[in-house]
Amino acid sequence: MDRAEFFHELDKLKRSRVALSSSSTEERNEALNLISEGLLRDKEGIFSQNRKDLENARGKLAESVMKRLLFDEKKLESSIKGIRDVMRLPDPIGKVLEKRELNKNLVLSRISFPIGTIGMIFESRPDALIQIVSLAIKSGNALVLKGGKEAECTNRALFASIKNALSTSSLGSDYLIQIESHEDVDRILKLDRDIDLLIPRGSNAFVKRIMENSNIPVLGHADGVCTVYVDKDADLDKALEIAIDSKVDYPAACNAAECLLVCWDVAPEFLPAFKKRADAEGIVLHVDDECRKYIDGIPLKKEDEGREYLSLEMNVLVVNDVMEAVRYITEYGSGHTDSIVTENDNTWHYFEKSTDSADVFRNASTRFADGFRFGLGAEVGISTGKIHARGPVGLMGLTSYKWILEGDGDTVGPYSRGEKEFHHRELV
């Protein structure tokens, strides 16, 4: 898109935003329904464009990336199911979050409201495009989105199908813009008056680059350095299953554990048992000096502390107690998800209060850190920021709110002069 074309599209988006943000649940669900019907109608064309992307990528991309790039009947099916799930979610907009009578006939309400315009920039997976569009529409937000270069043909076909389906809806389709070039991305990073929130999805380096190059608030996480701490009062059977599951269930996920801390008290018993299971699962262990009294492993290098392996590799260290575990997590963790295995309630309470991470778990795998598992209905992303939303973010993370005050000709003067007083009676 050239500059003039982009700003023309942006003007249309800004005009259509008002109708979208004030639309009813039914109107937004109807838009989602039209999209799912359109995708089914247009599927052959989409699959054929996807085959082009796959052909272009052959030999250039890793097998795992190729798998993510594939968009076939099965991916379409799960995407359609995803849209229907989002349709069934309660409307995040128009919820009364607070309601208070300030004085007779002067009622204040805090109402959830769309954030406005979301800028979503993501790498590869074409099914992410469908998910993102449906979350944005459900939450009444306009969307500027940029997909990965590798999926260009597929994304273009998907977007055309979506735009076409929406053109018959009461809200139109002007609130969606697809951009493709790096110039377009650089352009939106500067639009802090028009884009209210950026959501980048991709590698750490990618998310960091976005954060550093824009004044627009960013929702996302750069690192997922999660830790499991096996306390002296741990049930060691539970500890073993949790430590293994936290790594093995999906080693490349941001909520996979990269580090295992073991209390010295239980190290002699726990470490050999863990090593046996780790070997069976093919986990490469980077171990500190104290560990090596009990098990073999690659000597842990200073520069590997706090590293996100994203593979079957893990650091293992022996610590004195829960205090040292918390200090280690504070220093080397990324504030994503940390779990303690202990049967001791006092130890748990210390850990829970002192660990400043988005997700703090007891006797559970770090892999539970996920919007679906948390029961949020849909996951927009996972945030390691502490402003606005933290940890797994559901639809409510795409909302802001408005304060609505309904009076009867009320002026502040009488309150300023002390003739009237607020009584502040909670109504909700």
Added chain:
Amino acid sequence: MDRAEFFHELDKLKRSRVALSSSSTEERNEALNLISEGLLRDKEGIFSQNRKDLENARGKLAESVMKRLLFDEKKLESSIKGIRDVMRLPDPIGKVLEKRELNKNLVLSRISFPIGTIGMIFESRPDALIQIVSLAIKSGNALVLKGGKEAECTNRALFASIKNALSTSSLGSDYLIQIESHEDVDRILKLDRDIDLLIPRGSNAFVKRIMENSNIPVLGHADGVCTVYVDKDADLDKALEIAIDSKVDYPAACNAAECLLVCWDVAPEFLPAFKKRADAEGIVLHVDDECRKYIDGIPLKKEDEGREYLSLEMNVLVVNDVMEAVRYITEYGSGHTDSIVTENDNTWHYFEKSTDSADVFRNASTRFADGFRFGLGAEVGISTGKIHARGPVGLMGLTSYKWILEGDGDTVGPYSRGEKEFHHRELV
């Protein structure tokens, strides 16, 4: 402070943060109590330092700024009352915001938690320092604060008294740092790993400069361009009182109206009545061509549209209907507070849904946009951003949250393999 000294203080702050964030309501209230006792004990020294600031400022600062700079027995009294009010507010930390059973013996809670470290940069008023410190402590946040140059002696005395009082408390006083130089400010703007939120208080230019020069999230508002729209179905008596009060009650406030829009239907009747009252109150009117059919005024210049006068000046324009009013507000307002005067419910609903401002009022003065009036207990600031907090921000605006998951050795593997399913039962 030189660089080494600053980072030494920052290290101490980071260490003491953990105890502060996990402290009890009683510990934090006790700290606040010690501060109020200390200020009373040290008051003569503080007043004498304030006299120095006043002497230094004489002739250099406007009378209104001198008034804000003064810290006397009366200001101390209201500051002490402020601390006691904050002590009585419910603890914003440790609130259970959500609680859900994911499966048997696997319980998820979302708990409010301090944001971490707040960077507060403000101009002049020394009483603001006391208020900010008490809000930070109540919400369990560490604080790096910088006061105005004009109040340097007073702020130094206040801060010394506070630090001294806290040194006897169980939590110590390391979580508070005062900085004074521009170099220190430039330093903290870059500390996006250590400072979680910036709250600047001061002029628009000042807040904008902070926003543009840091990657740390900023809570605040740059502009307060508020509008009153008098609809064709307005009760014109109410409209008159609201339009006048929205300007006159405190013309320099961010929630004062800078613009009055009048529906052409009622313009012939309303405008002359408004003009009479405006003249009596000494309000200078900038009026558009249509207005001038009914009243005199300075012809409104294009560049004055959307201007924040912060004084007894106001734009007045005639519009066709509520739709045009909303479009005008969207284009020239700052998304702070906008009020419609109308007896027509449909018109109100259109206005309420279509106006994307933090505060949207009906038949009430824009001056009600205030944390105390809203019943928030204390006001941290007013936000025109849509992320995290919007409009008047109370203590909850200084909190984030954590997700706490308590299991019994639960692993994700069985769920990944489809052997187990979540049942997601709401507990709160």
